[in-house]
Amino acid sequence: MAAAVTESASARPMVRIRSVRKCFGPVEVLKGISLDVPVGGVVCVVGPSGSGKSTLLRCVNRLETIDSGRIWVDGDLIGYAEKDERLHHLRPSQLCAQRQDIGMVFQRFHLFPHRTALENVMEGPVVVKGVPKAAARRRAMELLDRVGLSGRAGHYPSQLSGGQQQRVAIARSLAMDPKLMLFDEPTSALDPELVQEVLAVMRDLAASGMTMMVVTHEMGFAREVGDNLVFIDGGVIVEQGDPRQVLANPANDRFRAFLGQVL
Amino acid sequence: MTGVPEAATGTRTAPEPHLPIDAIRPPRPGRWVAAAVAVLAMVWLLYTIIVNENLHWDVIAEYLTDGRILGGLWVTIQLTVLSMVIGLALGILAAVMQLSGSPVLRAASGLYTWFFRGTPLLVQLIFWFNIGLVFPSFGIGVPFDGPKLIEWQANELITPFTAALLGLAINEGAYMAEIVRAGIRSVDPGQREAAEALGMTHRQVLRRVVLPQAMRVIIPPTGNQFISMLKTTSMVSVIAGAELLTVSQRIYLGNFEVIAMLIVASVWYIVLTTIASVGQHFIEKRFERGHHALRTRVRRNLRPFGKGSV
Numbered sequence: 001m002a003a004a005v006t007e008s009a010s011a012r013p014m015v016r017i018r019s020v021r022k023c024f025g026p027v028e029v030l031k032g033i034s035l036d037v038p039v040g041g042v043v044c045v046v047g048p049s050g051s052g053k054s055t056l057l058r059c060v061n062r063l064e065t066i067d068s069g070r071i072w073v074d075g076d077l078i079g080y081a082e083k084d085e086r087l088h089h090l091r092p093s094q095l096c097a098q099r100q101d102i103g104m105v106f107q108r109f110h111l112f113p114h115r116t117a118l119e120n121v122m123e124g125p126v127v128v129k130g131v132p133k134a135a136a137r138r139r140a141m142e143l144l145d146r147v148g149l150s151g152r153a154g155h156y157p158s159q160l161s162g163g164q165q166q167r168v169a170i171a172r173s174l175a176m177d178p179k180l181m182l183f184d185e186p187t188s189a190l191d192p193e194l195v196q197e198v199l200a201v202m203r204d205l206a207a208s209g210m211t212m213m214v215v216t217h218e219m220g221f222a223r224e225v226g227d228n229l230v231f232i233d234g235g236v237i238v239e240q241g242d243p244r245q246v247l248a249n250p251a252n253d254r255f256r257a258f259l260g261q262v263l
Numbered sequence: 264m265t266g267v268p269e270a271a272t273g274t275r276t277a278p279e280p281h282l283p284i285d286a287i288r289p290p291r292p293g294r295w296v297a298a299a300v301a302v303l304a305m306v307w308l309l310y311t312i313i314v315n316e317n318l319h320w321d322v323i324a325e326y327l328t329d330g331r332i333l334g335g336l337w338v339t340i341q342l343t344v345l346s347m348v349i350g351l352a353l354g355i356l357a358a359v360m361q362l363s364g365s366p367v368l369r370a371a372s373g374l375y376t377w378f379f380r381g382t383p384l385l386v387q388l389i390f391w392f393n394i395g396l397v398f399p400s401f402g403i404g405v406p407f408d409g410p411k412l413i414e415w416q417a418n419e420l421i422t423p424f425t426a427a428l429l430g431l432a433i434n435e436g437a438y439m440a441e442i443v444r445a446g447i448r449s450v451d452p453g454q455r456e457a458a459e460a461l462g463m464t465h466r467q468v469l470r471r472v473v474l475p476q477a478m479r480v481i482i483p484p485t486g487n488q489f490i491s492m493l494k495t496t497s498m499v500s501v502i503a504g505a506e507l508l509t510v511s512q513r514i515y516l517g518n519f520e521v522i523a524m525l526i527v528a529s530v531w532y533i534v535l536t537t538i539a540s541v542g543q544h545f546i547e548k549r550f551e552r553g554h555h556a557l558r559t560r561v562r563r564n565l566r567p568f569g570k571g572s573v
């Protein structure tokens with residue numbers, strides 16, 4: 001009995017995306033996306049610019065609303081509550097509660113420029129969760145240490161390199177103890193020599209069992225860390241599978257052409 | 264190839280030679296002439312003022328610390344600070360309404376700034392002072408002529424001070440709304456998204472992330488508004504507001520020292536605006552936290568051609 005319960009819990013994916021469609025005005029950007037991310041899994045999403053990768057990630061933590069379909073994170077329907085066979089919009093406070101469990105890392109970092117690295121990492125726990133300052137500071141120092149930046153705690157974002165800023169941004173997300181981390185092209189704004197230091201942090205995070213959805217052009221990272229590689233083009237999933245296999249033998253012509261450009 | 268040392272090629276063996284720069288600056292005669300003219304003009308102006316017998320320096324000195332003048336000074340300070348604080352609060356409210364999703368709130372805010380920026384402050388001041396002619400009494404109770412809990416007579420409530428405060432603060436709020444709105448607009452939308460992704464509520468995002476960053480853009484013009492307000496309070500003299508200019512006028516109506524009393528008032532206005540400018544400088548610095556590059560930006564943008572770094 002107990003075994004059955006744990007089995008069904010572990011069989012339940014961390015993220016379940018079903019038939020998601022999203023329009024911006026007349027343009028349909030997501031044309032029916034279905035995807036599962038198992039607990040502890042790392043999904044790498046690739047595709048040409050404008051294909052809807054960022055939009056998909058932003059729908060998962062409700063920075064964008066969807067027009068149809070369903071998204072569940074850890075069993076919770078995102079954005080709505082289902083009651084008496086009808087969907088009800090969640091209240092803003094409930095949306096905030098859902099977002100707390102989902103970390104997001106942006107292409108352009110978006111650190112708070114008026115706060116130091118340490119204050120950036122403390123901000124979420126102190127403001128959102130009401131963690132006492134001293135405890136939040138201790139935890140923030142641990143996280144900065146984990147991303148290799150304990151020596152930069154007092155620096156403002158403008159005094160950090162891009163790679164350092166992105167690592168602080170990752171620490172800031174981790175401070176909320178998320179169940180899921182979303183990465184939207186985390187290394188695309190970085191100088192080439194800074195890419196690896198961020199990927200190393202992400203590699204460690206994946207190894208620690210974090211569930212991750214990563215939009216990236218780093219095929220090496222996808223091959224090495226990813227459990228699943230998803231190629232999106234024109235708002236639909238064109239091809240997906242084990243990264244080592246699909247990268248070695250891409251079946252779809254457009255995917256092959258895309259790989260020819262990025263590799 | 265005269266005297267230019269050969270660049271070392273391949274692996275460096277000899278130490279690099281020392282090539283001191285001891286250059287002579289080009290002459291700038293225009294600069295010297297301009298400075299001489301400016302000094303001469305200032306000396307002449309000062310001289311004519313000091314020797315002028317129509318300026319009664321002894322009277323000015325005597326009235327500078329007169330009790331009535333100091334009282335007026337205090338009223339000016341109170342009016343300025345209170346109107347700016349209330350104006351800023353109204354401005355933030357109106358700006359947040361303007362940027363909200365609700366068309367009703369947007370329209371209400373737009374109407375407010377449209378009306379109060381569109382009519383002269385002088386007219387508004389006289390209007391508030393005479394509000395009793397339109398609304399003889401104010402009350403708290405059921406709207407639309409329902410029963411009232413408390414009721415005040417306008418004549419008792421509207422003193423020159425409250426009329427001045429109403430006029431100045433409400434007018435200021437309309438201008439501050441535009442300043443605050445520009446400040447909020449200047450914040451990268453990515454900041455809001457990053458904060459929302461952490462799970463912050465709308466209010467937390469505004470208070471912790473958007474407004475502190477907007478402040479950097481809001482503070483310089485607000486400082487200007489404050490300095491301007493110190494002087495704008497003198498308009499209150501039309502409704503006998505008992506501030507600096509009003510009391511100066513009252514005194515010169517008695518002793519006929521018109522120019523001397525105006526100079527007394529001006530000295531105090533300059534003292535106040537100077538103190539405010541210094542305060543503005545320090546507050547601006549405080550809100551530049553994390554923007555080190557900004558501090559030198561004005562200087563760098565205006566640096567004369569040919570000058571090296573700083």
Ligand SMILES: Nc1ncnc2c1ncn2[C@@H]1O[C@H](COP(=O)(O)OP(=O)(O)O)[C@@H](O)[C@H]1O
Pocket residue numbers: 024029047048049050051052053054055056
């Ligand atoms: N807020 C928005 N309003 C209108 N169009 C948008 C918005 N966000 C994205 N788009 C459009 O949606 C398409 C997909 O964008 P995006 O998801 O950012 O693509 P990707 O991340 O794959 O490059 C693009 O054509 C983009 O112009």
Ligand SMILES: [Mg+2]
Pocket residue numbers: 053054055184185
């Ligand atoms: Mg994108």
